[in-house]
Amino acid sequence: MTASRLATGGSAIDRSRPIRFSFDGTIVQGFAGDTIASALLAGDVAVVGRSFKYHRPRGIWGAGVEEPNALVDIGGSRATPNTRATTEPARDGLVAKSVNATPSALADRNAFLDRFARFIPAAFYYKTFMWPDWHRFEPRIRAMAGLGTVDADWTSPGMADQINHHCDVLVVGAGPAGLAAARLAAGAGLTVTLVDDQQSPGGSLGYRAGEIDGKPAAVWVKETIAELAAGGHLILPSTTALGIYDHNLVGLNQRHFDGRPDTLWRVRPRQIVLATGAIERPLPFANNDLPGIMSADAAFAYLRRHAVLVGRRIIVATNNDSAYEVAGALAEASAEVRLVDIRRNGTPAAPANARLIKGRSLASASGKLRVDGVTLDDGTRFDADCVLVSGGWTPTIHLFGQAKGKLAWSDARAAFLPGDPVDGIAVIGAAAGAVSLSEVFAGAGPAFAPLGQTKAPLPRSTGPKATGGILPAWPIPGSKGRIWIDYQNDVTVKDVELAARENFVSVEHLKRYTTLGMATDQGKTSNLPGLALMAGITGRTVPEVGTTTYRPPFTPVPLASFAGARVGELMAPVRRLPLENVHRANGAVFQEYGGWLRPAHYGGYADAERSIADEALRARQSVALFDGSTLGKIEVIGPQAAAFVDFLYYNTMSTLKPGRCRYGFMLSENGVVFDDGVLVRLGEHRFVVSCSSSHVAAVHARLEEWRQDRFGRGAVYIHNATSDMATLTVSGPNSRKLLKALGLGLSLGDADLPHMAIAHGSYAGDEVRITRVSFTGDRSYEISIRADRAEPLWAHLRKAGQAFDAVAIGLEALMILRAEKGFIVIGKDTDGTTLPHDLGVDGPRVKRQTEFVGRRSLFTEEASRDNRMQLVGLAVPQGEAPLPTGAHGIKRIDGRLRSQGFVTSSYQSPTLGRPVALGLIERGATRHGETIDIQHLGKISKATITAPCAFDPAGERLHA
Amino acid sequence: MQLFPCPFCGPRDETEFHYGGDAGNVRPDGIDVPTDRWAGYLYLRGNPKGTAREIWVHMICGEFFVMERDTVTHKVLSSAALDGEHAA
Numbered sequence A: 001m002t003a004s005r006l007a008t009g010g011s012a013i014d015r016s017r018p019i020r021f022s023f024d025g026t027i028v029q030g031f032a033g034d035t036i037a038s039a040l041l042a043g044d045v046a047v048v049g050r051s052f053k054y055h056r057p058r059g060i061w062g063a064g065v066e067e068p069n070a071l072v073d074i075g076g077s078r079a080t081p082n083t084r085a086t087t088e089p090a091r092d093g094l095v096a097k098s099v100n101a102t103p104s105a106l107a108d109r110n111a112f113l114d115r116f117a118r119f120i121p122a123a124f125y126y127k128t129f130m131w132p133d134w135h136r137f138e139p140r141i142r143a144m145a146g147l148g149t150v151d152a153d154w155t156s157p158g159m160a161d162q163i164n165h166h167c168d169v170l171v172v173g174a175g176p177a178g179l180a181a182a183r184l185a186a187g188a189g190l191t192v193t194l195v196d197d198q199q200s201p202g203g204s205l206g207y208r209a210g211e212i213d214g215k216p217a218a219v220w221v222k223e224t225i226a227e228l229a230a231g232g233h234l235i236l237p238s239t240t241a242l243g244i245y246d247h248n249l250v251g252l253n254q255r256h257f258d259g260r261p262d263t264l265w266r267v268r269p270r271q272i273v274l275a276t277g278a279i280e281r282p283l284p285f286a287n288n289d290l291p292g293i294m295s296a297d298a299a300f301a302y303l304r305r306h307a308v309l310v311g312r313r314i315i316v317a318t319n320n321d322s323a324y325e326v327a328g329a330l331a332e333a334s335a336e337v338r339l340v341d342i343r344r345n346g347t348p349a350a351p352a353n354a355r356l357i358k359g360r361s362l363a364s365a366s367g368k369l370r371v372d373g374v375t376l377d378d379g380t381r382f383d384a385d386c387v388l389v390s391g392g393w394t395p396t397i398h399l400f401g402q403a404k405g406k407l408a409w410s411d412a413r414a415a416f417l418p419g420d421p422v423d424g425i426a427v428i429g430a431a432a433g434a435v436s437l438s439e440v441f442a443g444a445g446p447a448f449a450p451l452g453q454t455k456a457p458l459p460r461s462t463g464p465k466a467t468g469g470i471l472p473a474w475p476i477p478g479s480k481g482r483i484w485i486d487y488q489n490d491v492t493v494k495d496v497e498l499a500a501r502e503n504f505v506s507v508e509h510l511k512r513y514t515t516l517g518m519a520t521d522q523g524k525t526s527n528l529p530g531l532a533l534m535a536g537i538t539g540r541t542v543p544e545v546g547t548t549t550y551r552p553p554f555t556p557v558p559l560a561s562f563a564g565a566r567v568g569e570l571m572a573p574v575r576r577l578p579l580e581n582v583h584r585a586n587g588a589v590f591q592e593y594g595g596w597l598r599p600a601h602y603g604g605y606a607d608a609e610r611s612i613a614d615e616a617l618r619a620r621q622s623v624a625l626f627d628g629s630t631l632g633k634i635e636v637i638g639p640q641a642a643a644f645v646d647f648l649y650y651n652t653m654s655t656l657k658p659g660r661c662r663y664g665f666m667l668s669e670n671g672v673v674f675d676d677g678v679l680v681r682l683g684e685h686r687f688v689v690s691c692s693s694s695h696v697a698a699v700h701a702r703l704e705e706w707r708q709d710r711f712g713r714g715a716v717y718i719h720n721a722t723s724d725m726a727t728l729t730v731s732g733p734n735s736r737k738l739l740k741a742l743g744l745g746l747s748l749g750d751a752d753l754p755h756m757a758i759a760h761g762s763y764a765g766d767e768v769r770i771t772r773v774s775f776t777g778d779r780s781y782e783i784s785i786r787a788d789r790a791e792p793l794w795a796h797l798r799k800a801g802q803a804f805d806a807v808a809i810g811l812e813a814l815m816i817l818r819a820e821k822g823f824i825v826i827g828k829d830t831d832g833t834t835l836p837h838d839l840g841v842d843g844p845r846v847k848r849q850t851e852f853v854g855r856r857s858l859f860t861e862e863a864s865r866d867n868r869m870q871l872v873g874l875a876v877p878q879g880e881a882p883l884p885t886g887a888h889g890i891k892r893i894d895g896r897l898r899s900q901g902f903v904t905s906s907y908q909s910p911t912l913g914r915p916v917a918l919g920l921i922e923r924g925a926t927r928h929g930e931t932i933d934i935q936h937l938g939k940i941s942k943a944t945i946t947a948p949c950a951f952d953p954a955g956e957r958l959h960a
Numbered sequence B: 001m002q003l004f005p006c007p008f009c010g011p012r013d014e015t016e017f018h019y020g021g022d023a024g025n026v027r028p029d030g031i032d033v034p035t036d037r038w039a040g041y042l043y044l045r046g047n048p049k050g051t052a053r054e055i056w057v058h059m060i061c062g063e064f065f066v067m068e069r070d071t072v073t074h075k076v077l078s079s080a081a082l083d084g085e086h087a088a
């Protein structure tokens, strides 16, 4: 029996509420208020995991977020891998498993690996990448190395909340510094948000001695929190400031422990106060990774908060003053304590009942699955069941570093401290190198100075005064035995020496080569000893070696927090048709097209392909109904509207008469076809840009850009009315007859409403706009009506259409119809190099005298090449199947196959009874009639180059 | 996350904005523009270290504006609406 729970005490635990949970299949008892780590310690469980590489036994090191060793996989509905046992509350029924251990941490069957450690030093993996063959090692290494296991079946209990928050002062850390700053800022009339990663505030005041304003520290903590709460200030326990981002945005991750996912906060404070404390460092000696060797400060915290005495015969090894109070407290709790201080002179007085050994350090520890003794540098050996170490304190300045704050080395503290101040950020307390409470409080006063001054007096420390004496005890090059630097990633002194020998001496190289500081703890206990060792090896000072870059997150954060509501359907929400439910009732099968959810077909047959073919065939035979509501309807209005559309379009548009439409291209400035569509001229100064469905936002942005940056705000006004109106298309030989049946109150005669013209009518009291344009090649009418009045019109069309065997068609049938006609879809039948003349539209390029977007690019050497890829139709030999879209036209040059273009669209045409295809083929426009080889997945077939239009080339059906 | 000041809406998260290119990249009109000049307009960018004058658009209100910012410190130095009166 070594570690145990004391009969009384423990400020964090509630002895009236016992709990039971399982660790590696064994039941562990504890109390409400225990962490997994404190309960394991109270139950004397020494081995809690296995190391990443060598499968060395690992015990609990710390009591907080810096924990390198005690990682557990939590199972069940709140499954989380690699959870720090030191920060995870123990709860009834919890199931925890040690990491990288099979079947258990105590009896790990891969423990033999440690005997081969010298064959797998730092950079072992990198070297096997080069020689002999990484693939021979990879499967076994992947199985044996690593930490926790992800439960692939786990699903999130829900979406994580994300909260945007503003305040005057954000205080990170509710230890003495943070509490003092928060209280003073609140007193100065500022709004304060106080966050702390522990469940209860107080930080070191929860266990170290302190008396503030004449009261016990615990009372002062309670009063301060009560005062902040009463003032309406936000206090967030169990919340970690994970990162500082541009312009001082602070990310917080808040835990709940009630089954809810964590909450992500985005805080924009006017002033950030970092009171993040400091983390205790290990000491270097052989086998310093054995279970039972832990942070002295952590042992103190467990003693006071959880009434856990970590051992009976304890060695406390230190190089600084902070461990003296720990040794005294443990001795008072009736442990046998030897305090070994590296320093010969200048030490504090020996604590009562503890034996002080000065001027000595630990050379090694012994033990198999837990420490059983130590040997000092003079050869003296002591038995021990627990070794507590304090190698000094590393200020927690990660957030300051993330904010690009420069660090300054302090010899007095043997640590990096915050250097030149960063706008909007103050670092106070132990994070700034303060030791005594008086120093801490003195720093809290000016922490929010840019926002105002406090009139209240600073808190006064009235208890004993802590001192910060320290003699550096960095790892020494050439030391005997295996001395661990990074417990989690198994990096030893020898590994750092190896890196130096192989010239990976820069701190960033050292990190990648040895993986020092790259584990889930991000080297919170190991980085500084590691780079100090590198300094020693290379004859440099610690600041000359420098630190690696600080990056968020400070501790691991669930991806669910960052995802928030952007999961599943909400990841990329689709746009929906006003008539979606009507189409669903009609049997429509929906698919996403360019961000819109649209009917692919109406499910007339069980087989989708047959449904689509049937729709395409019947559309040609009589009349088709199609929901074209997604088509762009961007209005361009104003005195310069005609000049504006002339500039935006490749085609001259200003010659268009009111009431008429014209098809045209929009180009990018590099000449590439960006969009195509019909422009409607409603009046002298009013146009409607009917762009492709998936391009509406981009076209709108482009119109705005040229309006604001070339024409001026007074010249034109642009309004995107796409979703104002639904557009129902009626197409086919009987389309006019069906329209007549609706009684729209206008003449449908071809003289009054010819192809490429518009007219206005009304339906059920609402104005409708009829646009006679065609994407099928048949006589077609697009009826646009207020979106909220479209449903009766669609129903009327369906009902009246029965007399004509009308068919509702989805987008797939429309794609067949337009391909039969050789009508292109931008981005499918064109790519990022296609110029308008590649599509056979050369007129404006040759004839236009006025400026337009992309014009100059049509006259470059590249644009004038005679071997450009041009739009063609492709016909297959009789009886063959459609060409695969994307298949390449090939030719042989000097015995080598070379692409000469590719198939862009390909369908079986039910009307023609044969496949139709479009493609972009080199010099294609001049090669009609030529047969070429088409290659797909190694197979070669034939196709004959034709004009793009395979159906009704004379265009007679437009008027039929 | 940077805060950009839209001249119309005030400070907003950078995710609400799109970059619109270097300010002062004047478009040369006509088909006689020398190839180099046109290529420069299309592709050549200053990419300065330090102060940059840039066009940005606030996607929420749709307004383009000129913003000066430091590409090293990410400090925003100024933002101003386009004068919007180029039209004759």
Ligand SMILES: [Zn+2]
Binding pocket: B006, B007, B008, B009, B010, B058, B060, B061, B062, B063
């Ligand atoms: Zn705006």
